[in-house]
Amino acid sequence: MSQPHYFIPELLSPAGNLDKLKTAILYGANAVYCAGQDYGLRAAADNFTREQLSEGVAFAHAHGARVYVVLNGFLHDEDLKDLGDFVSYLKSIQVDAVIVSDPGVALLVAKHGPLELHVSTQASVLNLQGVLAWKELGAKRVVLGREVTIQDAGALGRRSEVEMELFVHGAMCMAYSGHCVISNYTQGRDSNRGGCAHSCRFSYDIQFEDQSKKVSHFMSSKDLEGLEALVYFIKEGIQSLKIEGRMKSLLYAASTTRIYRQALDYWKEHGSFEAAPWSEWESELRKLPHRDSTTASLLAPAAADSVYDQEEHLDSPWLMAAVVLESSPEGGLLIDCRHGFMAHAHLELLPFRGQAIRLDTTRILAADFESIEKTKPASLVRLPHEPRALKGQVIRLFRGEA
Secondary structure: OOOOOOOOOEEEEEOOOHHHHHHHHHOOOOEEEEOOOOOOOOOOOOOOOHHHHHHHHHHHHHOOOEEEEEEOOOOOHHHOOOHHHHHHHHHHOOOOEEEEOOHHHHHHHHHHOOOOEEEOHHHOOOOHHHHHHHHHOOEEEEEOOOOOOHHHHHHHHHHHOOEEEEEEEEOOOOOHHHOOOHHHHHHOOOHHHOOOOOHHHOOEEEEOOOOOEEEEOOOOEOEEEOHHHHHHHHHOOOOEEEEOOOOOOHHHHHHHHHHHHHHHHHHHHHOOOOOOOHHHHHHHHHOOOOOOEEOOOOOOOOOHHHEOOOOOOOOOOEEEEEEEEEEEOOOEEEEEEOOOOEOOOEEEEEOOOOOOEEOOOOOEEEOOOOEEOEOOOOOEEEEOOOOOOOOOOEEEEEOOOO
16 A cells, blocks of 8 residues: 655754755755844844845755844834835845744735744644634744644644644753743843853752752753654644754764754655664754754644753764865865864765765875875865865764763
């Protein structure tokens, strides 16, 4: 009996800057989300100038991908005076959608765009009436609150005929859909206006009624990993799977996108995950800095076992080393170094598809072909030719046990 046909969800990756946008798309993202200099929730990220947004959209469209711009900060009246002009600019460069959390912002987008409207998880949409209310405001897609299960999301999508998007991977916030104000009180930084200090990750002294004390990270969530839940996303018809992490590294953008792309492509080819290389995929995700993982509320409401109480164990023995610029038999492998390394270092090339490739580092040359023993960040160097290397691929460095 043939397998039923299922829609393969869009893979939506984070783009904290232009480099990450291009990297995520090259590694298989169907779409990326990013921010301009204002209106988003990641003020500490590099974010995009108007010129960078224009270049990013052009690059994405040339590679068959889409760009969504976040306008989901909690905005006051003074924040709105230039928003109409920014929306008009986004329209002019053909941004594919904007992500909003405020009905007032949605109305401004309709007036000055219009642009395709997606509703941010910050809006905490958890029920059918909420989805339908946003549909009346023109929303094509809702990024549901993280408290909703995949099964509930599928039902909401079918009943409302609105696209559903859920987070599939990345850091989690202990507060309801991220509506946290702890950093407002501890450091005067408004998490809902782009200034989150991640106060939930700190250790706190807890004093109990019997006067005993405990030091704990009791508000820190484990990281979301929805790899094992992909079959449910697919069968419930969830349109988009979102990877968190606009402030994370280029290596993170490449690695997470690469693995989830491989998994979705595996289903597309085989129609099941029956013989899928789960251990290989999970091993690759473990090579990134991470907390313990949880499926949060994707399969059932999150419980106490989703709390992560060991914030000191976040390291990884792998570092971002370089990006491939070109490769030829005559010039070797020309790379843009992001981290210094010595000759004979353990470097691995991450291809856009397939397993990592160990690189030959027996000889390192400067860009002018002069022999060197050690590289420096922000320098161009040459390694022996690797015929499988392509421009834009990421190279990671193994630095030993974490």
